[in-house]
Amino acid sequence: MPGLCGLREDFPMLAGGLIYMDNAASTLKPASVIEVMSRFAGSTYANVHRGVYKEAVRATREYEEAHRAVERFLCARPGEIVFTGHGTTGGLHLAALLALANGLIGEGDEIIASMDAHNSNLLTWRSLARLSRARLRLVPVDGEGVPRWDLLESMISSRTRIVAVGHVSNVTGYESPVREIARIAHEAGAMVIVDGAQSVPHLKVCPRELGADMLAFSPHKMLGPTGIGVLWIRQDLARSLEPPLGGGGTVEDVSLEGGAVTPVWAEPPLRFEAGTPPHHRGRRSGRRHRVPREGRNEPGRGARAEAGRENPQPSPGYPGP
Numbered sequence: 001m002p003g004l005c006g007l008r009e010d011f012p013m014l015a016g017g018l019i020y021m022d023n024a025a026s027t028l029k030p031a032s033v034i035e036v037m038s039r040f041a042g043s044t045y046a047n048v049h050r051g052v053y054k055e056a057v058r059a060t061r062e063y064e065e066a067h068r069a070v071e072r073f074l075c076a077r078p079g080e081i082v083f084t085g086h087g088t089t090g091g092l093h094l095a096a097l098l099a100l101a102n103g104l105i106g107e108g109d110e111i112i113a114s115m116d117a118h119n120s121n122l123l124t125w126r127s128l129a130r131l132s133r134a135r136l137r138l139v140p141v142d143g144e145g146v147p148r149w150d151l152l153e154s155m156i157s158s159r160t161r162i163v164a165v166g167h168v169s170n171v172t173g174y175e176s177p178v179r180e181i182a183r184i185a186h187e188a189g190a191m192v193i194v195d196g197a198q199s200v201p202h203l204k205v206c207p208r209e210l211g212a213d214m215l216a217f218s219p220h221k222m223l224g225p226t227g228i229g230v231l232w233i234r235q236d237l238a239r240s241l242e243p244p245l246g247g248g249g250t251v252e253d254v255s256l257e258g259g260a261v262t263p264v265w266a267e268p269p270l271r272f273e274a275g276t277p278p279h280h281r282g283r284r285s286g287r288r289h290r291v292p293r294e295g296r297n298e299p300g301r302g303a304r305a306e307a308g309r310e311n312p313q314p315s316p317g318y319p320g321p
């Protein structure tokens with residue numbers, strides 16, 4: 001295939017003639033990613049945000065540069081990119097815990113997801129519903145497995161706190177009309193959390209333009225390493241949220257006055273990246289292996305009509321701007 005000539009050589013796994021077609025599950029790693037990760041482990045290794053010697057400063061700089069690179073990739077603003085563990089699943093878990101820890105959901109509230117959602121999307125919201133005593137409601141699918149988002153308006157209510165959307169289905173390839181879903185959700189006072197596992201590798205995705213409040217994706221599905229995930233959180237929302245669990249690197253200061261532990265949280269994303277992060281991966285997934293924007297499809301391709309407005313108007317209760 002002419003356009004692919006030379007590309008195979010980038011992937012050591014293909015050297016023996018392997019035909020690999022499982023990219024929706026995870027992509028192979030190009031030599032550049034493997035080489036940089038192993039060079040870091042072998043010659044320039046240090047922890048991030050914890051030291052002032054040369055290697056530590058360099059590791060920290062490169063880890064932060066990776067955040068900047070992902071920011072550019074998603075048209076994001078400073079502080080909106082959080083590196084998590086465990087791919088999209090890790091990002092969705094953090095989103096659910098943020099809602100729980102910040103009182104954005106409680107007993108009697110509702111979460112809406114769709115029946116075709118990937119298990120990491122579906123089961124996360126089932127867990128959150130159980131933990132918060134909320135109710136999970138599912139948008140049905142039609143005979144072709146396509147979610148009936150056209151029913152959202154009839155399902156949503158003032159009790160709906162979260163609408164969880166799979167942007168592109170890993171089964172049918174269907175692209176959900178996220179802008180329209182976000183418009184309806186925001187009018188009802190609900191947050192929109194997007195599973196971008198299959199869209200970010202293939203489409204131009206600007207979560208803010210989609211009207212999302214949070215969006216998760218997996219670097220390992222786009223030539224990056226496994227074990228790391230990305231959660232985009234809208235800037236003002238991120239600044240207003242406490243992390244569900246703190247840890248090293250998440251605070252500016254901790255006061256112990258009066259026997260109480262009172263943290264002053266660091267600015268996002270640091271407050272959400274507790275403990276030593278998977279930084280040997282984080283540096284590389286953003287900095288060294290950018291997928292060219294031109295290589296991705298235009299947004300909206302293959303989607304059903306997206307009649308959404310660009311700037312959804314939040315209603316009271318919605319932690320909007």
Ligand SMILES: Cc1ncc(COP(=O)(O)O)c(C=O)c1O
Nearest residue numbers: 086087088089118120170197218
């Ligand atoms: C649509 C969708 N969502 C979520 C996931 C979970 O991704 P990960 O295993 O990287 O957490 C996948 C993985 O295939 C997926 O296709």
